[in-house]
Amino acid sequence: MKKTEKKIEDEKEKKLVGTLKENVKSNKVILKSKASKLNNDKCTDKNCHIHGNLKVRGKIFRGEVIRKFHKRIVIEFKGMTYVRKYERYKKSKTKIHARLPCCMENDINIGDYVKVQECRPLSKIIHFVVIGKINKDKTGEKK
DSSP: OHHHHHHHHHHHHHHHHHHHHHHHHHHHHHHHHHHHHHHOSOOOOTTOTTTSSOOEEEEEEEEEEEEEETTEEEEEEEEEEEETTTTEEEEEEEEEEEEOOGGGTTTOOTTOEEEEEEESOOSSSOOEEEEEEEOBOTTSOBO
């Protein structure tokens, strides 16, 4: 009787593990389908962090798009730095070139506020990729 009880328990565990694996697979499929529905375009870009093989890591910046090229944008963000010698603050601007995936090309225009994240070097000047667009209120504040 003990052997049959163990067999029954083993079968139940196998069924449970099988259903968990199926659920994980179906969730991945659902996430991928949602991403493709949002973009409507078929993204065949291998340097896309959503549909391609590009891995993002490291620093995240938010800034305003000041220039837009094919598959690339330039963002600018401003900051204040304290200069101890003069006991004053200094304004500084930083420009970053970022890869614009094909699936986001129609959504992002000049003047939009976007979020970029570091990735491997894609070219001489491109080391970041656009993660998404950040919406702003009419007052100019981030949502």
